[in-house]
Amino acid sequence: MKRVKNKVQPQVTKISDFFAKAPCNGVDNKRKLPECSVLNPLTNLPQKCDQEVSPKCKKIKCDENDTVVPPPYSVNFKVCTPDKGLKPSTSMKTPTPSQSPRLNNRTPQSGKKGTPRKLFEKSPRRVEDFNVQLLEAFVKMSPSLSNKKIKIKCTPTKVAEESQGLKRGSPAQNRNETTPSKSPKTPSLVSPRAKTKLSFLDSVDACLKKEPMDDDFDLKLECDILDDEFDSLLSFEDEFSTLDLQKPQHCTIVDINQSDRGVVLKLKSSKDGRKGKCSVEEFWSSGHFKAGDSVYINAEMVGNKWVINNKKGWLVYEPDLLIPCTSVVGSLFCKRKGVLSDLFRGFEGSNRIMIVGILTHTLLQQALKNKLTTTEEIRGLMKSILESKDTVKKLYESDLTLPEIETELEVFLPKLVTFIAEYINRESQPEGSNWQGKICEINDIEENLWCPELGIKGKIDVTVQTESDISPLELKTGRATMSLEHRGQVVLYIMMMNKFGYKVSSGLLLYLKEGVLKEIKASAEEKRDVMILRNEFAYFLSRGAGSGGVKGVGEMPQPLNNHRVCSKCPYNVICTSYLKYENHDLSHNKSIKEVQTKVTSHLTQPHLDYFLLWSNLLTMESSSNKMSKSIKQIYTVSPEMRESSGRCIINLKITHVGDDQNGLYEHTFEKPHSSTSLTVSDIAENNYIVVSTDTRPAVATGFVTEISPTKISILLDRNLTKKYPQHSFHLDTYDTNITYSFNMTSLSLLLEDTPRAAELRDIIIDKKAPTFVAKLPSAVAKRGASILKRLNVVQQRAVLKALCANEFLLIKGMPGTGKSATIVALIQLLLALNKSVLVTSHTHSAIDNICIRLQQRGVDFLRLGSESKIDPSVKANSEATLTKDCTTPQQMEEVYSRYNVIAVTCLGSGHPLLSKRTVDVCIVDESTQVVQTSVLRPLHAAKTFVLIGDPHQLAPVVKNRAASEAGMSESLFERLENSDGIIALNLNYRMNRTITDLANVLTYNGELKTATDEVAMRTLQIPNFETVQTLYKDHPWLLKALNTSLETAVQLIDTGPVWQLPHDVKWNSKNLKFTKDYDLQNCLNIHEVAIVVTLVKALLKGGVPASSIGVIATYRAQVAQISQYLEEMNVEVSTVDQFQGRDKNVVIYSCTKSADGAKGSKDTSRFEILEDKRRLTVAITRAKRKLLIVGDVTTLQRLSTFSKILPALEKNTIKFDSSWSAVFNSLH
Missing domain, CATH: 3.90.320 (Lambda Exonuclease; Chain A)
Known part of the structure; x- marks a missing residue:
């Protein structure tokens, strides 16, 4: 072996020492490993190279003294020199990009051969200055695994330009500013797969044969055994080779592999299903990626591989999540x-x-x-x-x-x-x-x-x-x-x-x-x-607080370690409450631990558990809302598909634009050359609407002020005709996050360290029983005698007990038992005692119903809320009317403080008035329909509260099944229900004896009574019944159905299994087109439509006023179809939810469903709404004198709800025995 001139022995670093510092999977750090002088300390300092190095590798081994012994094959090494102590090269011309592409040891090159690897940035003056490293993830110690001969040629690396951008938000913010972007992030000699690639048990078959050399000596390195692990990750010889990322693509991540350069994403196009791989490197690789996530990606081909790095391509994580720039x-x-x-x-x-x-x-x-x-x-x-x-x-x-x-x-x-x-x-x-x-x-x-x-x-x-x-x-x-x-x-x-x-x-x-x-x-x-900052923020939004299921907390960013900032942060209680459930290591974050201890000391574990549970439930429900009426569908789904699902009306033209109303413009849209009713969609009055064109989403937003079968009016914040003349527009509705944000913010009120928050925690979370005063002041008898006199005994008892309550009272109001009359009397009595009252409910209609009764009794009140959603008869007392002349905050304060009765919906209770003023009593009507968190804010503004509702009627609307089952569908009324704090109203003034009996069979088990004999004996009156008999003599089923005797006050018209009959009928000139989501078995039954319309026409011809007739259908599509035929008759047609709290003399209920019993007879998931006992209870208790149920008995008897009442209806079941064509022809 030739010796190098002036040889100086290089420093020896033991392999065992290296792995002790940088362990990797598959290597036992405790095993004694042989040592080799080829391993020198690693550095992250910039490396320079300007000269080729090419010694011939023969036989390299290390003996017991770490002396170099040549191996019989070539080994891949990285040979580098640190900048420190080296003089710059004399004359070196930097190659142009066309002459020398910017490559490094991680960039593959096209062709069959491996990619040339960069070894040096500057040529060393002495061989002793070399820092020799095994190439990361490229060493295989078995010569049989590779026979490639690859020359590694060194090219200079241009130091990455220092970003002048948002350095604080850059993933490289904590790195040395002079560190080249192409340097390894962590000094590691081994790939994560070293377990199968490396073996150091007997000897290290790697070393460099050293030759004498001058300053200009041309040294080259050849190797036999280049580890192509990284190349295999990006191999295009499989199914992941058809995706072209040169054009931006919306993709789903199928799989993720770590590489020494970052991560390799396996992608599947959301558009056409094509697959591909992309290497995400440098700053971009710091992102969070998981299988199933969506990305919008644009990459460049380097060699034969798609690459994103600091200079090439870009990536948007979860692009359908639109985050405000602010x-x-x-x-x-x-x-x-x-x-x-x-x-x-x-x-x-x-x-x-x-x-x-x-x-x-x-x-x-x-x-x-x-x-x-x-x-x-x-x-x-x-x-x-x-x-x-x-x-x-x-x-x-x-x-x-x-x-x-x-x-x-x-x-x-x-x-x-x-x-x-x-x-x-x-x-x-x-x-x-x-x-x-x-x-x-x-x-x-x-x-x-x-x-x-x-x-x-x-x-x-x-x-x-x-x-x-x-x-x-x-x-x-x-x-x-x-x-x-x-x-x-x-x-x-x-x-x-x-x-x-x-x-x-x-x-x-x-x-x-x-x-x-x-x-x-x-x-x-x-x-x-x-964009990297945006991606990280999007990750935590999609997986942050509340996204961990019912009990988890999701993933949240690390808290700051800054006592001064965190102690003054308005979110510190919320932040540290979540922190108690997270897995962050706070052992070195003393500041946040001190803040956490201080700001949460007033909260117990059950308090924190309740907060976490409900924040998770609300987030789960919000996710379901986004799926049902997802904002992203506006820009990811075609207008035609959106319209077919009922959430959009497309191809509308502007026919009129109103004058400027404080920056708002009312636009009237119509759909030219269309016979389809606009009311068949899910869009309704007061809905929030997004207006889009064919080429651009969300050009404006606003609220629906009016909708009819032919036109729709929307109040927008700009005149669209100026910028988009003659354009066609698409109107989409979706569930905004307003309700979610309101509920989350209301939930946070329970965490406050205030007396009222502590009282609510005791009541709501700890379920502390209510207390009552033993005696009432004599003023109640003096001032309230005339008020109590008009109530029955049960109502009187409820009012007086409410006056005695120190914390709260529950009043269970069964159907028709006079809840509204009781509420009005209670308000009058409280006013007589100089008390202030807040009246709230889930709906505007419920609030306005009480306000109208207060007007009739001469009670003055302030109605808060949007004027467009308030009943016209109440607008004289609306906030807009009463404050219209206020030009200063002081004048507005005077108006607000003038009223001792304030009426507002639960979601409107965020009004600033209620954050400045505490009332004596809060009364919540229809409280069993309100989500627990929605009622917290009005309760927070009062000293005492009274919840009125019926847990057997409609529950809070919860779309997410998991959230519902975990407790979100439980109202506060049900949570607090106990024998001491509840009183029932059970004397019914609405339904006759027959309808009351049916309600008891289904729900009330005999508790519901008729208030008087007169109420019990009421029947439907048809003044011109003889005319009906003459006109419908060929329809015996109809004449039986309109029998006015008390015994037949409830009747079921059995249509039979119409699912097997043709439903594309000639009579239906207004036939609506639905997708399979709106087919016969789901939400439309044309045969029931025919029967309902026939019954209504017969009643009208018999002299029954249209205002006395109500039609209830289970689904919006059925409601829309029936409405088209009854539109000119002024007969109200609505869903069960819309009829809550109201009644009619005669109600016709269309069950809608008819399905083949042989197909999944036990599967009732398709009939979930009909299986809702509460909805059926509401439907049958809306009728005062006559109830007609239309449905297919063979389908209904498979449902638990109807199977309970069908035996009671057996004698009053009418089998439809006429020809369907006769019914259709009579309508036509």
């Missing part, structure tokens, strides 16, 4: 707070800084929109904005006065005038350090952008046309910090606008208070970093 950049400082603020939206409330910011934005936008230029004009605009009801309400909520907020805004006036003069009118030149361009036109204001390709959304303050292109202008009202958050927000707007086809090279960031306007250009590094 949320993305807001998570820079504390990701955990960012996630919590998204889950608990509205938790922090308004403050001075927020109000000033909102008003300044409005001032700027309106000034630009109206082309105002002078100080006087803008000051006039400012005063009109300050006097608007919306502003006054904001100031009232934030405890701000008009003079102090006007003073704050005055500061911005001269700056705004200067901005317009310099950049709009060009009357003067901007300061040298500011942007020097000109704004030629205001293109849009508050432009709404939904960008599923990037997984983000946002509203741009102002979209401006400059001299060169269109730019987003973002306004900030604070100091000109040019912070990463502010820059990042503009970068995201630039990215979105370019995706929508705008030509945007930069954005504008305006700090109005300081008169600073800067141009923001988005570098590739900034775009990459902000």
